[in-house]
Amino acid sequence: MIDKLEFLLALAREKHFGRAADACNVTQPTLSAGVKQLEDTFGVLLVNRGSRFQGFTPEGQRVLDWARRIVGDARAMREEVHALRHGLAGRLRLAAIPTALAMVESLTTPYRARHPNVQFTVYSRTSIQVLAELENLEIDAGITYLDNEPLGRVTAVPLYREHYRLLVAADGPLGSRDKVTWKEVAQVPLCLLTPEMQNRRIIEHLLYDTGNSPNIMLESDSMILLYSHVRTGSWASVMPERLADTLRLTDVLRAIPIVEPEASHTIGLVAPAREPMTPLTAALVADARRVAKALGGAS
């Protein structure tokens, strides 16, 4: 029964019988039969299909909600019983938005000190993907914006606030200033994330609000690519201050506060709003609260 519900979850995220089957390590006929069996026991069609996957019926949606819950609980049960015998162990699957990737270590390092047998998998994802994968139990927790997208059924722990800075060489454009306006920044050629990233959209929005259209010289979905370019001193960028600090960019570049307006957004940890949480996730949330205090709350 529970494995059939897992089929449904896989189908929900893959939207494709074949790929969902792969994800479950079964063949496509097996997954088809599993879904069909669920439909038989409920006496209701769960999936709309016309020679290809066409989404879930209303009943399917409800079953999907329950499936997420039940499958999640079953996993939490296994994990908890295992933890009772062998202490906290297993793999914690995280996803973070690119601008938060550099600070993940401030969560994982103290966590590992406390629970050395826990392994990590950390994905770089857009804020949308973080929430979607959290929903589908593909990850245990995420690090993303708390104040932009609607969060859904999650527990959120604010970690810090992004304050935006112009990263530029001292002898570059505006490099001698103590503060700059968004209007001025819009004149500077910039390196930014690609537009599917919320950080890019936030910054773009602030730039467009000045009435000017910014000049994005280079864009990438990889922070390490942006970092290596900006570090040369020949490219400018707009970044959260804490990120620039963590990357040691402020050693070689100026990080100039951008005003009018002084925008900021909250970044935090999100975990499924399950009660109780899995032991691994619960420990992470507890650590996150401690770290948030160390980081000066969400200030």
Add this chain to the structure above:
Amino acid sequence: MIDKLEFLLALAREKHFGRAADACNVTQPTLSAGVKQLEDTFGVLLVNRGSRFQGFTPEGQRVLDWARRIVGDARAMREEVHALRHGLAGRLRLAAIPTALAMVESLTTPYRARHPNVQFTVYSRTSIQVLAELENLEIDAGITYLDNEPLGRVTAVPLYREHYRLLVAADGPLGSRDKVTWKEVAQVPLCLLTPEMQNRRIIEHLLYDTGNSPNIMLESDSMILLYSHVRTGSWASVMPERLADTLRLTDVLRAIPIVEPEASHTIGLVAPAREPMTPLTAALVADARRVAKALGGAS
């Protein structure tokens, strides 16, 4: 998987492999194998057995908690999907303490008017049993004291308050009085519930507090037996006023308020604290809130 968890639930309430197997409609070896399989997948012993059932291990207790939750959710899922297709239908299993049995109709009657396809099973149980069976998912909701036992993880809806009256013929002992004290009542030979019932313990406690020892002429766990005796006019009893009214005892007998102290206890509906509830239970809780208002709240 889920059916194995059901085995565990049955074992928890029957405390006996054979009887638990019967309750699950399987043979004893099948249930034994199911439990063993759970133990194998978790890699932990769940049940202490020394040629007979000796309770659960600590890990078994935790698994049991999860099992209650998962099995309950699975049932709720089935019920909800069924309700989406065919409207509310099925069987609502209730348990009420004896002194509340007569008022159950004030819940079931409006419920049935709204949802004619729902069938009822109502058990007469002690307040302890109500909570235990609620815990083990043997019943969907219960009607019991809200202010005496610790309730545990339930949602409670207060329905009314029990105010105690001396039921006695007009020409019987104290029959002409407008109010009596517990001390006086302690002198009267009474018909009461048996001592495992909380109502009996409440009344006995009030009587003993006067320093006298009451004279319990007749006791039973059956309300209809008490009713038929008291109705003759030759036996006296102490009952909640609303109960006496519902049973029309006040037509033929006097119901004299008992003071010093004017004790009262709250009776209410209790349902598992599951979010979301099963549709049948949710509808019952909604009705209970309405009925509570009609009854004048918990006053």
Add this chain to the structure above:
DNA sequence: ATCGGGCGATAGAGAAATCCTATCAAAACA
């Protein structure tokens, strides 16, 4: 000490389910 009954584990056979490979039909795409 021995017998008898209750309880749960074990063995083995038959039944049922699950899962796979191979194939098919329909729709989508070029």
Add this chain to the structure above:
DNA sequence: TGTTTTGATAGGATTTCTCTATCGCCCGAT
């Protein structure tokens, strides 16, 4: 119109499940 993609179906092998029958153990009674 041919090709590809997608999900359903058929048939057979394998695994899993569940039953009957029986055993071993503990306990209480004789």
